[in-house]
Amino acid sequence: MELVQRDAYRWEVPKTGRMAVPGLIFSDDVMIEDILRDRGPVQVANVATLPGILTHSLAMPDMHWGYGFPIGGVAAFDIKNGVISPGGVGYDINCGVRLIRTELEHGRIKKKLEELIMELFRAIPSGVGSKGRLHLNEKDERSVLTRGARWAVERGMGGEEDLVRTEDGGVMEGAEPEALSERALTRGKDQLGTLGSGNHFLEIGVVDEVYDDRTARAFGLFTNGVVVQIHSGSRGLGYQVCDDFLKIMGRVTAREGIDIPDRQLACAPIGSDEGREYYSAMACAANYAWANRQVMLHWTREVFMRVLNLSPVELKMNMVYDVCHNIAKFERHTIDGKKREVCVHRKGATRSLPPGHPLVPGPYRDVGQPILIPGDMGTASYVLVGTENAVAETFASTCHGAGRVLSRKAAKQKAQGRAIARELEDQGILVMAAGKNALAEEIPEAYKDVDRVVAAVEGAGLSRKVARLKPIGVIKG
Amino acid sequence: MGSWEFLDHTADVRLFVRGGDIHDLFITAARALMEVLVGVVPTGDLEYRTVRAEGEGFEELLVDWLRELLFLFQGEGVIAVKHDIIEIDRMHLIARCGCAAFDPMKMSMATDVKAITYHDLVVTEDDRGVSARIVCDV
Numbered sequence: 001m002e003l004v005q006r007d008a009y010r011w012e013v014p015k016t017g018r019m020a021v022p023g024l025i026f027s028d029d030v031m032i033e034d035i036l037r038d039r040g041p042v043q044v045a046n047v048a049t050l051p052g053i054l055t056h057s058l059a060m061p062d063m064h065w066g067y068g069f070p071i072g073g074v075a076a077f078d079i080k081n082g083v084i085s086p087g088g089v090g091y092d093i094n095c096g097v098r099l100i101r102t103e104l105e106h107g108r109i110k111k112k113l114e115e116l117i118m119e120l121f122r123a124i125p126s127g128v129g130s131k132g133r134l135h136l137n138e139k140d141e142r143s144v145l146t147r148g149a150r151w152a153v154e155r156g157m158g159g160e161e162d163l164v165r166t167e168d169g170g171v172m173e174g175a176e177p178e179a180l181s182e183r184a185l186t187r188g189k190d191q192l193g194t195l196g197s198g199n200h201f202l203e204i205g206v207v208d209e210v211y212d213d214r215t216a217r218a219f220g221l222f223t224n225g226v227v228v229q230i231h232s233g234s235r236g237l238g239y240q241v242c243d244d245f246l247k248i249m250g251r252v253t254a255r256e257g258i259d260i261p262d263r264q265l266a267c268a269p270i271g272s273d274e275g276r277e278y279y280s281a282m283a284c285a286a287n288y289a290w291a292n293r294q295v296m297l298h299w300t301r302e303v304f305m306r307v308l309n310l311s312p313v314e315l316k317m318n319m320v321y322d323v324c325h326n327i328a329k330f331e332r333h334t335i336d337g338k339k340r341e342v343c344v345h346r347k348g349a350t351r352s353l354p355p356g357h358p359l360v361p362g363p364y365r366d367v368g369q370p371i372l373i374p375g376d377m378g379t380a381s382y383v384l385v386g387t388e389n390a391v392a393e394t395f396a397s398t399c400h401g402a403g404r405v406l407s408r409k410a411a412k413q414k415a416q417g418r419a420i421a422r423e424l425e426d427q428g429i430l431v432m433a434a435g436k437n438a439l440a441e442e443i444p445e446a447y448k449d450v451d452r453v454v455a456a457v458e459g460a461g462l463s464r465k466v467a468r469l470k471p472i473g474v475i476k477g
Numbered sequence: 478m479g480s481w482e483f484l485d486h487t488a489d490v491r492l493f494v495r496g497g498d499i500h501d502l503f504i505t506a507a508r509a510l511m512e513v514l515v516g517v518v519p520t521g522d523l524e525y526r527t528v529r530a531e532g533e534g535f536e537e538l539l540v541d542w543l544r545e546l547l548f549l550f551q552g553e554g555v556i557a558v559k560h561d562i563i564e565i566d567r568m569h570l571i572a573r574c575g576c577a578a579f580d581p582m583k584m585s586m587a588t589d590v591k592a593i594t595y596h597d598l599v600v601t602e603d604d605r606g607v608s609a610r611i612v613c614d615v
Binding site for chain 2: 065198240410
C-alpha cells in the first residue's frame with residue numbers, strides 16, 4: 001500500500017475506492033518500515049469505509065495488524081448516521097492500566113523485593129483460566145456490572161480518592177446487565193480480581209527519569225520512587241460480550257446493507273436496537289474491568305503493608321490514575337468549527353486530555369490528564385500528559401503501549417534455549433510467570449521500542465513526556 | 478487424518494488446518510484448538526457432551542463449532558478431547574464430545590485464547606481435500 005508522508009510523524013493513507021475519509025498513521029521513519037511490512041495500513045483503509053466515520057481513520061505509532069480494526073486504531077463516528085462496532089473496541093473491553101505511587105524510595109524495598117513479588121503472585125491469581133478469590137453471586141455480579149470500581153470501594157477495597165483518579169470515576173453510565181448473555185455472566189462469576197494472561201502484568205517499578213517536574217509532582221511521582229502498575233481488563237466476561245455481539249452484528253450489517261471488507265468489522269447503526277444493546281453490554285464489561293483492577297489494587301496494598309510492615313500513612317500508596325485503552329465512548333468534539341456528539345472507538349489507544357479540560361479530574365485539572373504507557377517487561381514504561389493538539393487532531397487520543405513487532409510464534413523461536421527469567425534477573429528485574437509460554441512470548445524483542453513510540457507521539461504533539469518508569473519486579477499472567 | 482500448522486500473525490494465533498473432507502477438517506480444527514489451549518491433550522476419564530453449532534456456510538459453522546469448544550473450556554472447565562461429529566451440513570453440526578475436566582495443577586496451560594475471530598477466515602476445497610485458515614485472538 002502506498003502511503004504519503006506528510007511530515008516527520010504523519011503518513012496519510014490516501015482516500016481511494018470506498019473509503020469515506022483518508023487514513024492517518026502517526027509513526028517515525030524507522031517504525032513505519034515495520035508498519036508497512038504487515039497488514040495494518042490495509043486495516044486503516046478498511047475502517048475508513050464504515051458509515052459515518054469522521055475526519056480520518058487514525059492509527060497510533062504502536063499500531064500493528066489486528067483483526068478487523070488495527071491495534072492502535074482510533075475512529076470516531078457521527079452519532080446520527082454512524083456505527084458502533086465491537087471489533088473497534090476489541091475482545092478485552094476496557095483493557096487498561098492503573099498506576100500507583102508510593103512514598104518509598106527504591107533502597108527501602110531492595111531486600112524485600114523477592115518476598116513482595118512472591119506474596120503478590122500468591123495474592124493475585126494469574127495465568128490461563130485463572131479463577132479469583134471472590135465468587136460473585138447473581139446480585140453482586142449485577143452490582144459490579146453497573147457500579148464498576150465503586151462496587152469494590154463500597155466493600156472496603158479502596159477509597160473515594162481512588163475513584164476520583166480513575167477514568168470516568170471507574171463507572172461507565174448506561175450499563176444494563178440484561179444485555180449480557182448467560183455465558184458472559186457465567187464467565188464473570190469467578191474471575192473478578194484476576195490478572196489473566198498474555199500481555200497482562202503486575203509490575204513493581206521505580207521512577208527512572210522525570211522530564212516535567214511540575215506535572216510529575218502533581219501526579220505524586222519523584223525520581224527513584226517506587227511505583228506499581230496493574231495491566232488487565234474485563235477477562236472472560238468481556239471476551240464473551242464481544243464474541244456474542246460480533247455474531248449478532250454480522251446479521252445487522254447484512255440487514256442494513258453495509259458492505260464491509262472484513263467480517264470482523266461487523267457493526268450496527270449507533271441508534272439501532274443492536275447498537276444500543278452492544279453499548280449497554282460493553283459498559284457492563286468496562287465496569288467489570290474497573291472493579292477488577294480496583295480489587296487487585298486493594299490486595300496489592302495489603303501485601304505491601306504486610307511484607308514491609310508499614311501503615312497506609314507511611315506507604316502513601318495512592319492511585320496516580322487508571323486509563324482504559326479498549327473502549328467506545330460518546331464524547332463531544334469540535335469538527336470544522338462545530339461542536340458534535342461522536343462515538344470514539346479506541347482499540348489500543350488512550351485518551352489524552354489537556355490542562356483545563358472539564359473531564360480531567362480535579363486534582364490534575366491544572367496539569368492535564370495522566371496517560372499510562374506500559375512497555376515490555378525488560379525496558380521501560382512512560383507516564384505522559386494530555387495536550388490540546390490531541391483534542392484537535394485525534395479526538396483526544398494517543399498511543400497505548402509498545403506494540404508488538406514479532407508474532408508469538410516468532411518470539412518463542414527467538415527465546416528457544418534461552419533462560420529469559422535469568423536474562424532479566426541479570427538486568428535487575430525479578431520475574432515470576434504463571435504460564436510456561438508467558439515469558440518466551442513476551443520477550444522484550446517481541447515489542448517495538450517504547451522510547452520511539454513515545455518520542456513519536458510527543459513529536460506529533462499528541463501527548464508530552466512526564467516520567468519514565470523502570471521495572472524491578474514483574475508478575476506475568 | 479488431517480493436519481495443522483501455525484502461520485505467523487503479529488498479535489494472534491493463526492492456524493492453517495487441512496482435512497480429507499469437511500468432517501475431517503472440523504475434527505482436525507478441534508484438535509488444533511486443543512493443542513493451542515492446553516499443549517498436550519489430557520487423557521483420563523471422559524464425560525460425554527452434545528455440542529451443537531450453526532452458521533450460514535462452512536466458514537461461519539467452523540467458527541461457531543470452535544467457539545462452542547472454547548466455551549466448554551473457559552466457561553465450564555472441561556476440555557473436549559474426543560470429537561465425534563454425528564451430523565454436519567452447511568448450516569448445522571451436532572457432535573458428541575468426550576470431555577476431560579481441566580485441572581490446572583496437573584495439566585499444562587498453554588495459551589489463553591480470547592476468541593475465535595472471523596478475521597481472514599477461509600474454507601477452501603481442492604483436489605487434496607478441504608483446508609481452512611482461522612485466526613484466534615490471544
